[in-house]
Amino acid sequence: MPTTMAAGKEEILSFQTTVERIRDQIGREIVGQKEVIDHLLMALVTGGNVLLEGVPGLGKTRLVKSLSRVLNLPFSRIQFTPDLMPADITGTNIIVKTEEGNSFSFAPGPLFSSIVLADEINRATPKAQSALLEAMQEHSVTVGGVTRRLPEPYFVLATQNPIEQEGTYPLPEAQLDRFLFKLLVPFPTLEELGGIMDMTVTSAETEAEAVAGGEDILLLRSVAKQVPVARAVQDFALKLVLATHPEISESPEQSRRYLRFGASPRAGQAMMMAARVRALMEGRYNVSFEDIRAVAPACLRHRVALNFEGLAEGHTVDGLLLTLMDGLKT
Amino acid sequence: MREKTHPDIQKALRPVRRRMRVSHAVRCVCFGVLIACLCCAALAAVSYFLPIPRLPLWMGAAGLALLALAFIAGLLKPISYERAARQADAGGLMERVLTALTLFDDTPMALLEREDAMRHLSALPVKTAVPLKISARPLLAAAAVSLLAAGALLFVPNPQNGVLAKREAFQKVMAEQAKTVEEEADKLEESSLTREELNKLRKLMGDLARDLRKAAEPQETYLAMDKAQRELDDLKKQASDKVKAQAAQAFSQSGLKDLSDALSKSDAEAASKAVSQLAKSQTQAQSNSSALQSAADALPEGALKDAAAQTAKALTAGNAQNLNAALSALNTAMAGACSGQVPGNAANLSNISSLLARLRSGTLSASQGSGQSSGAGQNSGSGQGGGIVKGQQGGAGAGAGKGSTNQDGGISQAGTSTQKEGTNPPGYKLGQYETIYDPTRLGGADDNHQTTGTLGEGESQQVQMGPGLGDISGQVPYHEVIFDYQLAASKAAQQEALPEGMQLWVDGYFQALVD
Numbered sequence: 100m101p102t103t104m105a106a107g108k109e110e111i112l113s114f115q116t117t118v119e120r121i122r123d124q125i126g127r128e129i130v131g132q133k134e135v136i137d138h139l140l141m142a143l144v145t146g147g148n149v150l151l152e153g154v155p156g157l158g159k160t161r162l163v164k165s166l167s168r169v170l171n172l173p174f175s176r177i178q179f180t181p182d183l184m185p186a187d188i189t190g191t192n193i194i195v196k197t198e199e200g201n202s203f204s205f206a207p208g209p210l211f212s213s214i215v216l217a218d219e220i221n222r223a224t225p226k227a228q229s230a231l232l233e234a235m236q237e238h239s240v241t242v243g244g245v246t247r248r249l250p251e252p253y254f255v256l257a258t259q260n261p262i263e264q265e266g267t268y269p270l271p272e273a274q275l276d277r278f279l280f281k282l283l284v285p286f287p288t289l290e291e292l293g294g295i296m297d298m299t300v301t302s303a304e305t306e307a308e309a310v311a312g313g314e315d316i317l318l319l320r321s322v323a324k325q326v327p328v329a330r331a332v333q334d335f336a337l338k339l340v341l342a343t344h345p346e347i348s349e350s351p352e353q354s355r356r357y358l359r360f361g362a363s364p365r366a367g368q369a370m371m372m373a374a375r376v377r378a379l380m381e382g383r384y385n386v387s388f389e390d391i392r393a394v395a396p397a398c399l400r401h402r403v404a405l406n407f408e409g410l411a412e413g414h415t416v417d418g419l420l421l422t423l424m425d426g427l428k429t
Numbered sequence: 430m431r432e433k434t435h436p437d438i439q440k441a442l443r444p445v446r447r448r449m450r451v452s453h454a455v456r457c458v459c460f461g462v463l464i465a466c467l468c469c470a471a472l473a474a475v476s477y478f479l480p481i482p483r484l485p486l487w488m489g490a491a492g493l494a495l496l497a498l499a500f501i502a503g504l505l506k507p508i509s510y511e512r513a514a515r516q517a518d519a520g521g522l523m524e525r526v527l528t529a530l531t532l533f534d535d536t537p538m539a540l541l542e543r544e545d546a547m548r549h550l551s552a553l554p555v556k557t558a559v560p561l562k563i564s565a566r567p568l569l570a571a572a573a574v575s576l577l578a579a580g581a582l583l584f585v586p587n588p589q590n591g592v593l594a595k596r597e598a599f600q601k602v603m604a605e606q607a608k609t610v611e612e613e614a615d616k617l618e619e620s621s622l623t624r625e626e627l628n629k630l631r632k633l634m635g636d637l638a639r640d641l642r643k644a645a646e647p648q649e650t651y652l653a654m655d656k657a658q659r660e661l662d663d664l665k666k667q668a669s670d671k672v673k674a675q676a677a678q679a680f681s682q683s684g685l686k687d688l689s690d691a692l693s694k695s696d697a698e699a700a701s702k703a704v705s706q707l708a709k710s711q712t713q714a715q716s717n718s719s720a721l722q723s724a725a726d727a728l729p730e731g732a733l734k735d736a737a738a739q740t741a742k743a744l745t746a747g748n749a750q751n752l753n754a755a756l757s758a759l760n761t762a763m764a765g766a767c768s769g770q771v772p773g774n775a776a777n778l779s780n781i782s783s784l785l786a787r788l789r790s791g792t793l794s795a796s797q798g799s800g801q802s803s804g805a806g807q808n809s810g811s812g813q814g815g816g817i818v819k820g821q822q823g824g825a826g827a828g829a830g831k832g833s834t835n836q837d838g839g840i841s842q843a844g845t846s847t848q849k850e851g852t853n854p855p856g857y858k859l860g861q862y863e864t865i866y867d868p869t870r871l872g873g874a875d876d877n878h879q880t881t882g883t884l885g886e887g888e889s890q891q892v893q894m895g896p897g898l899g900d901i902s903g904q905v906p907y908h909e910v911i912f913d914y915q916l917a918a919s920k921a922a923q924q925e926a927l928p929e930g931m932q933l934w935v936d937g938y939f940q941a942l943v944d
Binding site: 107108111112322325326327328329330331332381383384385386387388389 | 432511515518523524525527528529530531532534536537538539540541542545546
């Protein structure tokens with residue numbers, strides 16, 4: 100049974116309305132993408148980071164910008180290229196001329212922002228990619244032996260293009276594991292495309308307003324941590340994590356046959372945190388099996404890999420995860 | 430380890446648990462229907478190998494009992510609060526109740542969650558959340574099994590039906606006989622028996638009537654009658670011993686020591702000698718007469734008392750012819766008393782002996798009833814089938830009492846038909862089973878006469894009869910055939926699985942006929 104710190108009833112009751120307001124404002128600038136927006140909000144409230152995968156032109160950058168505007172949080176964008184150096188993103192010490200003479204001064208890099216968009220992260224070298232690791236995990240940056248805290252809330256949203264794989268550096272599993280979610284941005288439907296046209300190429304374009312701030316997000320985070328979870332629901336999430344491991348003899352046939360490796364305990368943590376936020380967003384004060392099922396694909400798809408047989412037979416990770424969830428007894 | 434559950438949520442879950450119990454009971458009843466049908470089908474299958482009376486009643490009882498058991502078992506199955514919470518949550522409550530069930534915090538979040546769960550639980554339509562589902566599969570299987578069993582019962586002939594019919598007919602006869610026994614028991618008089626003896630006799634007859642009603646097979650009836658016969662013999666012996674002792678005492682007190690000693694030793698020869706001594710001496714005739722009269726006054730009612738009184742009078746009168754007759758009667762009475770003959774005044778015991786003999790005849794007739802009425806082989810076959818029936822029913826009046834079946838009168842020693850002892854109307858014609866054995870047709874073209882019938886459980890025997898013994902109508906002189914019948918009956922009784930008492934009775938019966 101979870102132990103919780105007392106949080107005011109008013110804060111709890113206002114959670115859903117706050118999130119609704121944020122969602123509505125984002126909806127003024129972004130057409131469709133409801134599930135992506137919801138997951139982004141979940142990740143933001145949870146304190147996790149998101150990896151977005153989608154073809155160019157789907158509005159990923161616009162989405163992040165809208166988010167920063169609605170939350171009135173500073174936003175920075177890093178375009179990852181193969182020649183990007185770690186200092187380019189973390190910042191570096193530079194020599195400045197002062198009255199006393201020349202001295203080093205730290206010039207912060209684009210990481211020093213509340214919301215960071217790491218565009219096409221798979222195009223940068225592993226060295227540059229790893230510069231993000233400390234920031235994503237610890238919310239701090241160490242340059243020249245000096246560790247500097249990053250502002251809270253801190254949210255990294257990385258993107259990658261699923262179609263242009265030439266000259267890219269796939270993210271290592273260790274780095275992938277640090278993303279709370281991996282979201283697949285779907286191509287808009289006809290209606291959504293019409294809405295996008297109406298919004299962006301006419302004079303009817305609207306701009307989102309700031310309706311919340313960083314403190315609100317931190318408050319929402321503290322409320323979310325108090326949501327109780329039934330033992331059976333938690334066991335369901337953990338059994339799902341275990342089921343993704345092919346080396347465990349009790350895991351299902353599909354896992355043992357088609358998976359190369361399974362999710363880490365961090366996946367379980369991610370699911371529990373995200374499920375709590377989702378429950379509150381749905382107007383409930385408890386986590387349900389449905390919440391786990393809703394967040395599981397985003398939490399697990401980047402933490403689990405298919406083997407050659409799975410790839411050869413045309414299986415997908417999402418498909419296998421659905422099969423595993425259906426096979427688990429609630 | 431079972432987690433502790435919140436009492437408020439427990440209370441709110443009670444309607445759900447109740448409904449789940451009923452739902453479970455309904456599912457159990459569906460399976461109970463299948464089990465009941467299988468059980469009934471098994472009973473039906475067994476009924477083809479064992480005779481089961483009132484089969485539909487047994488099937489119904491077994492089916493209802495199994496259904497009731499299934500329902501009760503379903504109701505009694507424990508339903509945990511966790512299971513009830515899951516069932517409630519499955520009705521769209523999204524694990525609210527399951528979470529609240531084990532949430533004991535008093536934080537604002539926990540309180541909100543509990544209130545939310547209680548609110549949704551109270552608004553939950555329990556009947557919709559826990560529907561009473563009827564499991565179709567077991568019912569379909571039950572229907573299939575029932576159809577198969579019904580088809581088998583309807584279209585496959587049951588060999589046990591004949592056995593059951595025979596048994597039912599037999600039991601009907603036994604019930605009538607039991608009623609006869611009870612009527613006789615009601616007629617018992619105290620005249621010559623003590624209260625204790627009368628009670629024993631009534632108990633004997635009551636037990637016999639009960640055993641007759643319970644008997645399903647002739648074997649059981651014979652055993653019951655054997656038992657009654659033994660008890661009756663004991664009673665007779667007690668009565669005769671009592672009379673003998675009384676008589677011995679009476680003679681002793683009257684000074685007729687020889688007579689008294691002879692009775693005490695049950696020595697008929699000594700008794701005869703003592704009787705002959707009574708009239709030897711003229712001088713002692715008067716004293717002997719007085720002694721005899723005195724003894725007669727003390728003797729219980731019966732042949733001995735009468736004979737003693739008659740002899741006393743004859744001694745006094747001095748008429749030689751009368752005296753010889755009286756002495757002869759006294760001799761006979763003394764011989765009877767020595768041999769343990771039932772005193773004439775013990776009419777009850779004699780009546781019951783006759784009744785038992787009639788019951789045996791009736792039982793034998795009942796056990797042969799189906800063969801007699803329908804089997805051509807039996808009725809016209811040679812051997813004991815026709816003979817025993819005829820012998821029992823025709824000669825029963827002389828030896829073993831009146832026949833219990835109102836059928837053919839049989840053949841007397843003179844070769845003429847005896848009077849029918851039944852109550853058939855005057856124009857009654859002999860039926861097939863009453864056909865009298867016709868030895869003049871032995872070896873003829875009619876195979877029926879050579880066919881051996883089946884008599885109940887035994888096999889019949891063919892008795893060789895000399896040619897020309899019967900007349901053209903098939904009537905055979907009784908005395909010509911009785912010895913062969915006696916032999917055949919004795920052999921058959923030894924082959925049948927009859928109790929020893931019954932075998933002796935058969936031998937004794939035919940011996941009485943021959944005598």
